[in-house]
Amino acid sequence: MRNPVSRRDFALGIAASSVAVGMVGAVHAADNAPAADSPAPVPPPPPKPVSKTICFVGGYTKHGPPGGAGNGQGISVFEMDRVTGALIPVTTFTDIASPSFITLSADNRYLYALSEISDYDKNGNGSLTAFEVNQQTGSLRKINTVSSGGSVPAHLSVHHSGRYLLVANYVGGSVAVVPIRGDGSLGAPTDVVHNSGPRQPDRAVDNPQGNFAVSDHSGPHPHMIRSDPSGRFVLVDDAGLDRIYVWTLNLGTGKLEPAKTPYYDMEPGCAPRHFEFNHTGRILYNLCEQNSKIVVSTFDPQNGTLNNIQTVSTVTPHFRGSTLAAEILISASGKYVYASNRLGDSLAVFAIGEDGTLTLQDEVWMHADYGRAMMFDPSGTFLFCANQRSDAVTAFKVDKTTGQLAFTNHFTPVGSPTTFAFMDTKA
Structure with a gap:
């Protein structure tokens, strides 16, 4: 016979069970609770600043040289995608007229x-403007503007010393x-310093066949000025006189002094435009605009003398028609x-061969x-080209081993672009 359970006994049993469950829950809660002296959770550190590649692009604006007004707005600032080479717009500094070279x-300051x-x-001169560059963003702050000392x-x-700007x-x-x-x-x-010399022909005799383009030989037209890698000499391509001039610069007075051989005559009508030194500073590559040729010369950094060793065309033998060479670069590998x-x-x-040819x-x-x-x-990694009449910058991927260029399919719209400058920001 079963023992009967009263309502009172049943109620007391339920109460006891509830207390036991509550005690077990309390034990588990105590196990999961943080210790009274444990440290507070530490938030993750903020992301570290990352260096960026900034590209500055200048060109012709509505206020330009006589007959040379363009579609540009000023100096455009872009961030370059380091993987694809795409240029991403950041800002444009507009308070400047036709910054066609920067x-x-x-x-990079x-x-x-x-x-x-x-x-x-009132003297008909051009101008030069100095900017301070923000090292984190690449933004520009105008410092001052002065005369360039000549027209256009x-x-x-x-200069190699950092003490002078050469124009x-x-x-x-x-x-x-x-x-x-x-x-x-x-x-x-x-x-x-004003150059002078005899009138030269508008075209060179060694032009590509069918070239109707001419270069202005109405007088002296200096087109590029730069010191050699040692900083001892200053060289100038004069596209009007078909000469390359060589000077030394007195760092104390800021005066140019003719080198032992003050200038070298080039092919009449060829219009020397821009040049590059090789990494040793002993080979000069001089690009001639009108006949689209590169003149290769040895350069003596002790006395500034030049000796031509090769002349090579910048267009293939099958090319026919008008052309004008514009810019020359040398790869970082040399x-x-x-x-x-x-x-x-x-x-x-x-x-480039072992002898520089x-x-x-x-x-x-x-x-x-x-x-x-x-x-x-x-x-x-990338080579960029400023296409003045197309109002666009095009980008090419560089094979550093073979030197070959592959078009990236990136077009960046910029009005009448003519010049670049690149820098990596500080992280």
Whole structure:
């Protein structure tokens, strides 16, 4: 016979079970609770700043040289995608007229831009503007503007010493030396030298067949000025007089002094435009605009003398028609030279031999019209071309082993582009 359970006993049993379950739950809760002296959770650290590659692009604006107004807005600032080479717009500095050539100081703290104009002052000069560069963003702050010392400047560079800006005034027929102050600002020119010489023909006799393009030989037209890698000499390509001039620069006075051989005559009508030194500073590659040739010379860094060893065309033997060579670059490896051809719209790729001579190994379509300036990004992975008449920048991937160029299919819209500068920001 079963023992009967009263309602009272049943109720007491349920109560006891509830207490036991509650105690077990309390034990588990105690096990999961943090200790009274344990540290508070630490938030994850913020992401570290990452260095970026910044590209500056300049060109012709509505306020330009006589007959040379363009579609540009000023100096456009882009961030470069390091994987694809695409240029991503950041901002545009618009308070400047026709910055058709720009360059950075060696430490990237300052950017210098010329204005290719003839009405900066009552003397018909162009102008030069100094900018401070934000090292994290690449944004520009205008410091000051001074006269270029001549009409319609076409090129500028920072002297190897970092103390002077060197300027080629194309229409003015002069070169100028402009002091760079400690804060990056520019002073008045310390020297202005006017070139002179006999009238040269508008075309060279060794032109590509069918070339109707001419270069202005009405007078002196300095087109590029730069010091050699040692900083001992200053060289100038004069496209009007078909000469390359060689000077020394007195760092104390800021005056140019003719070298032992003050200039070298080149092919009449060839219009020497831009040049590059090889990595030893002993080979000079001089690009001639009108006949689309590169003249290869040895250079003596002790006395500044030049001796020609080769002349090579920037277009292939099968080319026929009008063309004007524009820009020349040398790869970071020192193994390849690149040249741009306007009108013909091609990029020439040369292999450099052990003796410094060149062999044309490829000719690449620019994919746009009237390519002028070219420049590598700081890593040398991409080559960019400023196509003035197409209002676009095109990008090519560089095979660093073979020197070959592969079009990336990237077009960046920029009004009348003519010049580049690149820098890596500080992380």
